[in-house]
Amino acid sequence: MKQLLMGNEAIALGAVRAGVSVVTGYPGTPSSEILETVAKRCREVYAEWSVNEKSALETAAGAAMSGARVMVTMKQVGLNVASDPLMSLNYTGIVGGMVIVAADDPGPVSSQTEQDTRRFGKFAKLAVFDPSSPEEAYLMIADAFDLSEKIKRPVLFRPTTRVCHGYASVELLPPLDVKRDTRFQRNSRFVIFPKLAYESHVVIEKTLKELSTADYPRNTLEGAGTLGIATGGVSHAYVSEALGGQLNCKLLKVSAYPFPVGVAERFLEGLTDVLVIEELDPVIEEELLLLSAEKKINVNIHGKRSGEVKNAGEFAPSEIAVIVNKFLGKDTAEATAQAPSNLPIRPPVLCAGCPHRGSFLAVKEACKGINAVFCGDIGCYTLGNAKPLDMVDTCLCMGAGITMAAGIKRADESKTTFAFVGDSTFFHTGISGIINAVYNNADEIIVILDNSATAMTGGQPHPGLGLVANGSPTAKISIENIVQAIGVQHIVKANAFDLDEAVSAVKSVLDKQGVRVIIFSGECIAVSKRRGKCVIDNDKCVNCGLCVTKLGCPALTLSGKTPTLDETLCNGCGLCAYVCGKGAIACE
Amino acid sequence: MNNLSVVIAGVGGQGTVLLSRLIGNAALTSGQDVRGAETIGMAQRGGSVVSHVRIGADTHSPLTPSHKADLLLAFEPGEAVRAFHLLADNAAVVALDRAVKPSVPQPFGEYDGASALAFLKENVSRLYIIEQEKLFRQISPKAANVALFGAAVGLGLLPLSIEQAKLAVRERVPEKFLSINLNALDVGANYFAEVTP
Ligand code: SF4
Numbered sequence: 001m002k003q004l005l006m007g008n009e010a011i012a013l014g015a016v017r018a019g020v021s022v023v024t025g026y027p028g029t030p031s032s033e034i035l036e037t038v039a040k041r042c043r044e045v046y047a048e049w050s051v052n053e054k055s056a057l058e059t060a061a062g063a064a065m066s067g068a069r070v071m072v073t074m075k076q077v078g079l080n081v082a083s084d085p086l087m088s089l090n091y092t093g094i095v096g097g098m099v100i101v102a103a104d105d106p107g108p109v110s111s112q113t114e115q116d117t118r119r120f121g122k123f124a125k126l127a128v129f130d131p132s133s134p135e136e137a138y139l140m141i142a143d144a145f146d147l148s149e150k151i152k153r154p155v156l157f158r159p160t161t162r163v164c165h166g167y168a169s170v171e172l173l174p175p176l177d178v179k180r181d182t183r184f185q186r187n188s189r190f191v192i193f194p195k196l197a198y199e200s201h202v203v204i205e206k207t208l209k210e211l212s213t214a215d216y217p218r219n220t221l222e223g224a225g226t227l228g229i230a231t232g233g234v235s236h237a238y239v240s241e242a243l244g245g246q247l248n249c250k251l252l253k254v255s256a257y258p259f260p261v262g263v264a265e266r267f268l269e270g271l272t273d274v275l276v277i278e279e280l281d282p283v284i285e286e287e288l289l290l291l292s293a294e295k296k297i298n299v300n301i302h303g304k305r306s307g308e309v310k311n312a313g314e315f316a317p318s319e320i321a322v323i324v325n326k327f328l329g330k331d332t333a334e335a336t337a338q339a340p341s342n343l344p345i346r347p348p349v350l351c352a353g354c355p356h357r358g359s360f361l362a363v364k365e366a367c368k369g370i371n372a373v374f375c376g377d378i379g380c381y382t383l384g385n386a387k388p389l390d391m392v393d394t395c396l397c398m399g400a401g402i403t404m405a406a407g408i409k410r411a412d413e414s415k416t417t418f419a420f421v422g423d424s425t426f427f428h429t430g431i432s433g434i435i436n437a438v439y440n441n442a443d444e445i446i447v448i449l450d451n452s453a454t455a456m457t458g459g460q461p462h463p464g465l466g467l468v469a470n471g472s473p474t475a476k477i478s479i480e481n482i483v484q485a486i487g488v489q490h491i492v493k494a495n496a497f498d499l500d501e502a503v504s505a506v507k508s509v510l511d512k513q514g515v516r517v518i519i520f521s522g523e524c525i526a527v528s529k530r531r532g533k534c535v536i537d538n539d540k541c542v543n544c545g546l547c548v549t550k551l552g553c554p555a556l557t558l559s560g561k562t563p564t565l566d567e568t569l570c571n572g573c574g575l576c577a578y579v580c581g582k583g584a585i586a587c588e
Numbered sequence: 589m590n591n592l593s594v595v596i597a598g599v600g601g602q603g604t605v606l607l608s609r610l611i612g613n614a615a616l617t618s619g620q621d622v623r624g625a626e627t628i629g630m631a632q633r634g635g636s637v638v639s640h641v642r643i644g645a646d647t648h649s650p651l652t653p654s655h656k657a658d659l660l661l662a663f664e665p666g667e668a669v670r671a672f673h674l675l676a677d678n679a680a681v682v683a684l685d686r687a688v689k690p691s692v693p694q695p696f697g698e699y700d701g702a703s704a705l706a707f708l709k710e711n712v713s714r715l716y717i718i719e720q721e722k723l724f725r726q727i728s729p730k731a732a733n734v735a736l737f738g739a740a741v742g743l744g745l746l747p748l749s750i751e752q753a754k755l756a757v758r759e760r761v762p763e764k765f766l767s768i769n770l771n772a773l774d775v776g777a778n779y780f781a782e783v784t785p
């Protein structure tokens with residue numbers, strides 16, 4: 001029977017079908033729903049939100065060394081955090097199948113980089129699976145487990161955003177018969193040493209070579225002729241859509257790496273021209289160039305390197321249709337009416353009633369006339385950079401704000417440095433930054449925004465909440481106690497929705513020295529119920545516009561000079577009432 | 589039946605994801621293959637969001653290519669215009685008429701949706717505009733997505749009966765919100781009762 005599944009759900013259910021028994025991960029768009037699906041729908045499988053990707057991968061590594069089938073989920077930049085254990089784990093090897101799902105984000109739609117995990121796979125000497133659709137991902141993840149178990153090394157599985165957040169009707173199949181004997185048995189290869197690394201390296205190279213010449217049924221070759229298109233991942237869907245069921249060229253689909261040289265050589269035979277359509281890096285393109293040089297095949301290769309396909313950003317299916325049609329000598333239908341270009345500009349903004357708006361405003365108010373730098377971090381609060389708040393000067397990667405703020409101060413004494421960090425980011429990689437700051441006598445103010453959720457990725461729990469991935473209770477780890485234990489001398493707390501209290505909290509640490517911490521608490525609107533509602537009293541309002549121009553709350557807009565409060569969006573946080581000097585906004 | 593591609597355009601937070609799932613679920617239950625894509629991530633915080641639902645066995649791409657959409661359901665006039673390039677020549681558009689104003693200053697001056705509505709009226713022959721004020725007198729604003737679903741079914745723009753639509757709502761919507769959503773479905777389905785599709 002078919003079910004409508006999001007790609008991430010398909011990956012989760014496919015892994016469970018393949019007998020996965022331990023799943024770990026850290027939330028990150030577009031990967032988060034994979035682990036959520038396991039935690040919600042398959043409670044017999046152990047699933048955990050780890051504090052970061054490195055911890056997730058290491059936890060899973062232990063289980064895989066003990067013979068379990070394990071899966072680790074993260075977004076592409078999460079793989080950077082997990083890369084230290086992963087690089088070495090490939091050398092020690094594992095026993096049970098281990099699949100690391102690292103979701104790439106062409107565009108990027110919701111990420112800091114456009115890195116290509118296929119490239120990472122080559123660097124780390126790992127096999128990589130590249131599904132082109134939710135249906136394929138559902139089946140392919142079982143292949144990934146089988147291969148990993150066969151070669152006794154971890155493998156990468158890298159869907160992209162349009163596979164993860166695409167959806168399709170997927171035929172669900174009965175579970176595979178995967179009997180596991182999970183027992184940790186000592187093995188000298190689990191202790192990495194230079195000698196072992198060398199020996200493993202020899203084996204890894206041999207395995208990769210064998211895999212590159214082996215036939216994998218999902219690496220497919222169809223069609224005939226002197227023109228050929230090579231593609232993989234979701235780009236294959238765009239190419240198929242452009243071809244519209246007529247295959248008057250050769251079509252190579254690469255679904256797994258190391259690059260399959262056997263099928264690729266058969267593809268190149270007899271071709272004059274090849275078009276390569278792939279998002280992110282020209283991985284297939286470069287492999288085809290290498291292969292054609294090695295095999296002395298004379299063929300023109302068109303793609304990113306030749307400038308015919310763009311080398312940054314996400315593909316749109318229509319843009320691929322134009323390139324494919326041109327390559328095949330066909331016309332593309334032209335657009336008719338041109339839509340006007342003066343459409344509203346809508347950058348993402350903090351929600352109406354978001355606690356971060358109050359925190360940013362409090363720091364902004366307290367810092368009037370002060371020469372300050374505001375380091376941001378990864379999470380909803382990156383959106384504090386939007387005008388009118390305009391409170392984020394740097395944003396680099398998870399946990400970087402705290403350490404960067406210390407560094408800025410080392411180079412520019414004249415600045416007062418602030419670092420904003422969310423609760424989940426604090427646990428992820430923020431704590432080590434605070435230890436570094438205290439240890440090295442840094443001078444900065446760290447603002448911890450505790451909104452009781454990993455909000456940007458959909459509100460997953462974290463160690464400060466007393467809940468694990470499937471909602472069961474666990475010990476609650478106090479942010480304040482950690483900061484205290486590290487030895488921070490000045491710690492103040494305030495309610496993010498109480499602007500007076502929040503401003504005085506900031507002021508109280510401004511003239512102090514060393515590492516200072518402010519903890520602002522206020523729940524994300526996705527966590528807590530509506531607080532109430534606010535209305536503007538038009539008799540009292542003097543149309544000064546401050547409530548709109550100071551806050552950037554999506555529920556407040558101006559029509560001419562008159563402010564309008566959209567009651568359906570307002571969460572009654574009361575911030576606009578604070579800002580209004582005329583008492584024209586009443587909240588209940 | 590032939591393929592049918594539906595595009596849903598709105599602003600993050602308006603419930604496009606549920607709407608696409610309702611259509612997708614209902615189509616699947618009636619025996620059709622479905623694929624599509626959602627906008628999930630940063631843009632859900634008030635950015636422009638688009639969902640795609642493609643019904644029928646021979647679609648490949650989760651995103652609808654330009655000029656291939658048969659139906660556009662829009663929560664807001666400006667977002668309807670933004671998705672206009674996806675529409676086939678004879679596509680139908682069902683749109684709410686009230687502009688969602690961005691909270692950031694606009695380079696082209698104040699946006700009120702008027703020019704977007706005018707563009708739609710000029711360029712879309714099968715245009716069905718829902719007056720939001722009139723609609724919200726009868727339904728909860730939180731159920732606007734389900735009302736749009738109802739309107740599309742009522743107008744015969746989706747290959748679904750109202751019973752199939754109801755079933756999809758029952759399957760997908762949590763118990764405590766069920767009655768407001770079933771009401772929205774009915775109001776939407778009857779909104780254009782006097783219009784002949
Ligand atoms: S999801 Fe929560 S934390 Fe994120 S912007 Fe909205 S209210 Fe703020």
Ligand code: SF4
Pocket residue numbers: 536540541542543544545546547548563579580581582583584585
């Ligand atoms: S701040 Fe107060 S007086 Fe000024 S526009 Fe807003 S509601 Fe009116």
Ligand code: SF4
Pocket residue numbers: 352353354534551553554555556565569570571572573574575576577
């Ligand atoms: S109370 Fe004011 S600031 Fe808070 S959500 Fe409502 S309109 Fe926005």
